[in-house]
Every structure is written in C-alpha cells, then in structure tokens.
Amino acid sequence: MSRTQNFWNEVTFPLAKPGQSRKPDTENDCGFQVMEDIFMIEQTMDRRTPCGVLSLAVVICIEQFSRMNGLTGKKMQKIFEALVPESVYNDARNLVEYCCFRFLSRDGSDIHPSLQDPAFQRLIFITMLAWENPYTNDLSSNSEKASLQNKLVTEEAFVRLAPAISGVVDRPTVHNLFKALAGDQEGISVSSWLNYINEFVKVRQKLISYQIPEFPQLSEERILCIGSNSKRPVLKWENNMAWPGKLTLTDKAIYFEAVGILAEKRAMRLDLTHDGLQVEKAKVGPLGSALFDSAVSVSSGSELNRWVLEFIDLGGEMRRDVWHAFINEVIALHRFIREYGPDDSDESLFNVYGARKGKDRATTTAINGIARLQVLQYLRKLLDDPTKLVQFSYLQNAPHGDIVLQTLAVNYWGGPLVTGFVNTRNQPETRPSDEIADSRNHVFDIDGSVYLQKWMKSPSWGSSISTSFWKNISVKGLILSKNLVVADLSLIERAAKTSKHKYHIVEKTQATIDAATLQGIPSNIDLFKELVFPFTLIVKNFEKLRHWEEPHLTVAFLGLTFTIIYRGKVVKRQNGWVL
Template sequence: MLSKISVTHLKASPSASTSGFSWHGNQRRFGYCARNSSQFNKPRFKIVGKSLGDRWKLNEIDANAVQEKLNSWLLKTQNFLNEVTSPLVRTSQTRKPVTRDAFETQDMEDIFMAEQTINNRTPNGVLSLAAIVSIEQFSRMNGLTGQKMQRIFKALVSESTYNDARNLVEYCCFRFLSRDNSDIHPSLKEPAFQRLIFITMLAWENPYQEDLANGSEKASFQSKLVREEAFVRVAPAISGVADRSTAHNLFKALAGDEQGISLSLWLTYVDELIKVHEGRKSYQTRQSPDLSEERILCIGSSRKRPVLKWENNMAWPGKVTLTDKAIYFEAVGISGQKDSIRLDLTKHGLRVEKAKVGPFGSDLFDSAVSISYGPKSEAWVLEFVDLGGEMRRDVWHAFISEIIALHKFIRDYGPEEVDESLSHVYGAHKGKERAMNSAINSIARLQALQFMRKLLDDPTKLVQFTYLQYAPYGDIVSQTLAVNYWGGPLISKFLEVDNPPAQGARASNEMIESSNHVFDIDGSVYLQKWKRSPCWASSASASFWKSTSTRQGLVLSKNLVVADAALVERATRTCKQKWQAAETTQATIDAATLKGIPSNIDLFKISLIARTLMGLI
C-alpha cells in the first residue's frame, strides 16, 4: 500500500518552533510547526450565523459575488493540486528559487505532497525517514518515482550492492548531481535544496531506522548532526561545496568542538559561500581594463583595518587586490590613490612566507606576509592589520599561497599549452581552466569560513593545492587531480595518425591498454607524454595506479561513483591516514623531548620507528 509524505510550511509564529518529521498513523509528515501555540488547535475557518441581529435573506444574496468567490476558491484549489504533484525541491530549471523569506512571509500555508512509492522494508532493515525522503525527492528531480529508480538501480548492480540502502541513497542523489557540470551547482541557491542535501547526509549516515521496535519515528532536524564520514562522502559531490582532498579539514573547521554539523550551521555555511560568489560578480563589473583577462578573487581594503606595504622601514597604506594570476597594490597618499603595481604570481620560483614588521627594522608586529623569488630578490612585504582576531594575515597567506601553488601544479602536471596532443583527448583543452576553478572555489570557501569565524589554526589546510604540497602522499593525490582535469576520451584520429594499430587489431581497446597512458575510473585517458613530474616514477605512484584497475561500484562520472570511490577519493583516504600517522609521530617526538630522552640517538630511534610504521620510509 502506498503512503503519503506531506511537507508542510507554516507561517512563522512568535512562539517556539521546530522543524522535522513526525508520523501520524500511516501518514508521514515533514514540516514546520509551532509548539505551545494558542492558535495551533483553532479551526481554519469561522462560520458566522448571525451578526448584530442581522439575518440573511435569499433575495439579498448577490449571485455574481458568490460565483466570483467560488471561482477564486476553485483557482486556489487547482494551484494547490499542482503543488501537490510537484517534488519537494524546485530545481534550477524553474529559475524561481524559493527564498527563506518567502516561507516566513507567505499568508497561506503551502503543502507539498510526495507519494511514497518505495517499500521501506529492505533485506537489511527498515528505511529511515530521512532515506525515504531523500530517495523519493531526488527520484522526482530525476523525472522518475522512487520505485522506478529502485528498479533501475537493481538492474544495474549486484545483489549485495543493491541490498545496502546507502547505495540507493547515493544513486538517486549522484544521478541528479551528475547532470550538471558547472563550477557551482545552480540549485545550491535554493533553500529547499540546501535542506535536502542535509537530509541526504543524514540518510547516508543512517539509512535504516535505529529502533525497529518503535512503531513511530520522530526526528527534528534541528537536533540532528551530520558526522564526518557522511559529510566527506556527500558534500564534495556538490559542485563548489567542498574538495575531496580537503573535505575532512573543512568538516573540522565547521564542526569545531562539536561532534558534527547541525542544520543551522550547514545553512549558514552555504549562505556565506553564495554571498562570496555573488560579491565576486560585483568586483568584475567595476574592474579596470587592465584586469579584463583576470578574475578578481578578493580585495583587501578598509579604513579601520588598512593594508600596509613596507618599503625601507616605511609603511604605505593602500588597497590589495588578488586575482587568479597576480596581486596588485594601490597606495593611498595625501593627493589620493596612486597607480597600482603588479606582482605576477604565475612565475616559477615564487614563494610566500609569514613575516614580522615594525619601525626601524624591528620585528614588533607578527602580521605580515613576504612574497619573493628568493632571499636575494626584493620582496613584497604586506601587513594585514588585524584588530579583531580574525587571523587576517594567516588567511591572506593562504590565499596567495594557493594561487602560487595552483600555477606550480599546472606546470608540473599539466601539458604545455602549445602541445598538439591536447587536441587528441576530448576536453583536455579545458583542463587548466578546471584546475583554476578548483583553486578559486577553495579560496571562496576559506572566505566563507573567515566570515563565520570558523577557521583552523593553519588555514592552508583548507586550500587544496597548497595543502597537497606538504601533505604526505600529496603528490599521488595531485596525480589523480591531473588525470581528472585533463583526462578524457581518446579521439580516434590520434590513434590512426600517431599510433597506427596492428593489422586486424581494434585500436580503441588493444592499443590503448598496451600503452603507458593513465586511465581514470570512467575510462578517461591521460597521455603518457604529459607525465613530466618526477613523482610519476616513484614506487608509491606505480603501486597506486596498478590498484586502480579494480572497480566495484557504478560509475556515473569520473567524480561520482556509487558504492565505490573515485580515484581522487581513494588517494585522499591514504593521504589522510598518512597525515594522521605523521601527527601521531610528531606528538610522540614532542612528548619524548619534554620527558627528556637521554640522547639524540634515542630520539632518532623513536622517530625512525614511528616513520617506519607510518610507511614513509
């Protein structure tokens, strides 16, 4: 028997309120309801029989007015039924996202009904309410019902994969997300979609009911927390929300001392992230002609918190502008602003470091960054005055480091721009742009966290390319990113001209597999001649790519794999494990130093044993 999931949005009440799920008999209800409200049990309509002694007379009834009123009611009923048949989440195709203010200011109650078509009883248990809602809603966003999606999934995977409800949650969600290739998912602006993603993370973490003996299930999303494993799995699947390589650090920054991420915190993070991207659009509209070929990422200027450029023990206030290729400083003097000066961040050998500055060459203020080509070159020294404890210098250090690391990554792992082989792999010419967009999104997330005051002690752990430069196993993760950005289907023309197959051989299979090209999980090819970085010759690299031939899940795209991990995710897991082992090793060394090891030889032995267990040597 089919049941109904009703989603109710009530007008905001001054009394305490909660949003969540509740079951009433055979009906499941998801909504926003006010507790202890005096109006909650009042009837919807008031029927007045008499008023001030007046009585209705039949000849006094205006037939036209009655007909007009009935037509109005019928129109409202028709609109209501149209809403009933629509899914909970209005996708970006409608181009009319429902804002949070609309929910709070609407005069009438909007009720969205979604028919539950899937059987909530599975071989491994009864589906949780979050799993049912996620499966049904994403199925409708895919143009199908939950039952049809369930049947399709059963036909595509093995029985063991099908029996795990978590995989069905992934399939419904990932199939919808795989339809979009934008840098920022367009549905992310819609509050209903934001909530659905949170529900999906809860569903992934707990796809089954925890208490099967309890016939009714009540859940308030305000009190639910998303744990790290669910966040790291689902959040990076949404374009712009997180990177696979730094998602665990992003979770730590958001959760802080808590055990997970709440709904309100998740919504705040997404809202701040959207504000950052919208703010960048305003930068581009008023940019100068000199920046027409660059994208402005952030601007540092404030009367209360100026940016100072130190030269010859003198500090000059001004405005700093960071783009995807350079950093600009525009000094402000008595006569007004001066012409801006530019430092190219794409050149080889550039480095950025934290620095201390002060008058007369003193190191009084630890709030500056130094950008140079080496100890003998003239450095840019920029001080980011921070009076509010917002780690302003550390954040800007991470910003600049990420742009420098981005272009180093492109030089080390990407093909040369004049390489003719770019035309032999479909989509490879967009690889550089994909890498740049990834770094730009990393900086946007760091800005959002700064506004929320949710930062780690070292913000560079939150920006992908900088983090991978010093993280153990980071070079292998970088290899998977390169294959992800530049890899694509091999064009047959390349096979015929440069690598003619043997007579009678099938070029698309035998020749490719016998080559030393690298393949992504979806079959995309990364050419051997592009492997210019020395790290490709390491034993760790050979071992990793040898293990990638094993595929168990359902591949929807190179980034979305159901019941298995994409290559970037596989490498990131190992990177995270080695990073945790490195932290444990360092903690062991620090503890031994504090306790007083008898000699440096003993300390070296402890370090050697720890590093051996960690797998670094």
C-alpha cells in the same frame, strides 16, 4: 502519509534563535511552506527490506531525488536492482547514493545551480542524515520525529556526500572543512550547513560582479579578493616606510594601489605565475624592527622583487594568515599547472577531448577554495592553519600529496582520445601520432579518460608509490561519472583517503614521540642522578681534602700517597709483573 507529514513538519521547521519561540514569523512562513510542499511527497516504495526497515529520511530522500530524475522511488529501486549485484542493492546507503549521484551527474558546472535553492540545501542535509542512519528499529518510532536542529551530520557522511556537489568542498580537504564547520560539536548542525552554503553562494556571486576600471588588464584575469578597508588597511612596506593602499588578488597576480599624501595613486603588479615564488609570514616595524607579526612576504629570490604586505587586524593574526593562504594557493595552483599540466602550445591537447579546458578547471577549483576560505573567515570558523582548507597548498606538504595531485591532473586534463576528425575544408584527416595511439604507458581514469604519457613531467610519476597506485585502480561500484561512483571510490577519493590515512599515522607517531619526550625527561634525569652519584660523592670528598677542611684526613691522604709512590715494591708472580 500522516506520519510522514508530521515528521517533515518538524524537521523543516525554521530554527528559533535563543530567547525566541519556535513559532515561525511571517518572514519565514514562505520558506517553511516551500519546504513543507517539497517533502510532502507520495511514498511509492516499500520501507521493509531484507536488511531492515528504511528510515523516513531515506524514503523521502529517495522519493524526492527520484522525482527530480523524472521517476518514482519504486521505479528507481527497480532500475538500481537491475544494474548492480544483490549485495550492493541490499545496502540502503548505496540506493541513497545512486538516487543522489544520478541527479548530480546531470550537471557539469563548476558550482551546482541548485545550491541557490533553500529546499535543495535542506534536501542534501537530509540526504547526509539518511546515509548515516539508513535503517530504523520500528515503523512507528518516535525518535525519527526529532527536530532537525538537534540532528548532526557526522564526518563519515559529510566526507562521502558533500564533495559530490560541485563547489561545496574539495575531496582532499573535506576532513578539514568538517572540523572547521563542526567546531566543538561532534557533527555539523543544520544551521551551520545552511549558513555555510548561503554565504558561499553570495561570495561566488560577488566575485563574478567584481569590476575595477583602474586596472584594464584585469579583463583577462579573475578577481578573487579585494583588501581595502578604512578600519583594517593594508600596508606595503618599502625602505622601512609603510604605504596604505588597496590590494587586489587575481588568479594570476597581486595588484597594490598605493594612496599618496595628495591622493595620487600608483598601481603596482606582482606576477604570481612564475616559478620560484615564495610566500612567508613576516614581522615588520619601524626602522627595520620586527615589532608586528602581521605581515606577508612574497619574493622570487631577489630583494628587489620582494613585497612585504601588512594586514592590520586588531583582533589577532587570522587576517594575515588568511591572506597568506590566499596568495599561497594561487602560487601553488600555477606550480601544479607547470608540473602536472601540458604546455599551452602542446598540440597533443587536441588529441584528448576536453584537455584544453584542464587549466581552467584547475583554476576554478582554486577559486572555489579561496571563496570557501572567505566564507569561513566571515563565519569565524577557521582552523589554526587556513592553508589546510585550500587543496593545492595543503597537498604540497601532505603525505602522499603528490599522488593526489596526479589524480587531480588526470581529472582535469583527461578525456576521451580523439582518433581522428573530418576537416570540412577538404584537408586530410588528422590522427594522433603512434606515440599517442600507443596506450600502454598512458594513465586512465575510471570512466576511460586518458592522460597522455608525454604530460607526465613531474618526477613523482616515476616513484614506486605512484606505480603501485596506478596499477590497482579497478572499481567494483557503479560508475556514473569520473567523480561519482556508487558503492565505491573515485580515484581522487581513493588517493585522498590514502593521504589522510598516512597523515593520521604521522600525527600519531609525532604525538607518541612528543609524549615520550615530555614524560621521559623526569625519569631520565633521576636515572642519570643515580648513575653519577658515586662520582659526585668522590668529588665532594676530594674537595674537602684539597681545602684542608679536616687536616688530619688530608695529612693521612698525603702520607698514603707518598708511601705508594716512593716505596712501591715490585713483586714477581707467576703470571707476570705487578707494580
């Protein structure tokens, strides 16, 4: 216990800023004491296993999550051993997943409520470290006592565990979020992780508190972002004129409130739910010139319905790029709902339990993605293309992105099939039609949730890739929910992994082509010069003859030519005539 206490005293020590000592100040004493109390927990499990000695991080992770599940680490071990084969049980990573996923599966909210708890934030970080290095070489190894601020979570651990916590990251974009948070480092530090989670919680709480009395219709919409700043205004260009104002983005539309010279306000609305909308980066300027590359154009194919919004940003173009990603994600969300979701008036929604909430689930996912993008913008950890950090926009152009979208649709709208219900008003019992009852052509999630065939409106369902994917969805791990599988992958994870693999292949192929093109140009030019050199020499000599640079050679050439033309002889040979 003393060794464990010393270890956690170090790893939970507040981070010191450059130039400061590591001694905690009075403001951090409370948080430090909370962390110390949380991790000072009795060890009930044996660290020695057939595969090696469990690291201290693994032991504390298992014990803590076991207590949160109402058990001890030793009891959790026994339960897990009884549920899975020996090969699965002997891998400490699987036990870490089971303890963590079992606790997370108890909550089905859009954002896990424990994310607001600083102790839980650090516990998740420790869990990722434990999953990455579950074993140690020596029980008394001093390397385990390294300070937490020197430890980094690698991509593999982050990709596996971070998406399991609702709200933290979407599985299709988890690799891109890792790159953004890690930056130039090989992994994510505890400071980056805590800053990201804390800012995300703040942004989501701020979105809930948004109230705009000027737009009463917003009571039925969810506000995502407001662009209004005296130092960084938003301009709407109309007829080569720029009007400053306040821009509000919701889950269904854009609102622009222009401010006139006399402070009069006129509100405009652009619906983002219709089909055919396009959002592009644009250049604007006075008199129709393309002087400033800081605008976004939103149109529906007609110039009359075209909005051009300029986002003033003296620090660069990232503000425009982020707003482009915001708007594009809302448009992509509704395109996804139209293509993969059932109509709101479809009565079959009542035949699948929870299907009526599918649209809200998809919308909430997009809202969380936009909130995360705002956090990364604030932390200055954006990628060159912010659309890679929001899943619906990213999947539009990702390899096999349509397969990932299919798994998302099954996840959002899928549920247990309702075989019938008793009406309390003495009406006949309602049962699904024969078409719905016939399950041969429906799609099923790993937990048995059904996605009806009549909802498969997208042409992508008929592709050979889609058929092959849905024929091979068997899971060998322990299923705790449709999103949490111990020792195996959920459907979304599997599809996202395939898409990522294809993306790497495309990247490597393109890099090979680019390298071959760039490296091959000099050698190709040299080869071409060698091939045309004899012809170049002939042309040069002919030009000398034509310009009488050497008269005697020119006279000789003309004489020879005259002789050949006018004194040609026909010689008869055995094989034919030769002129």
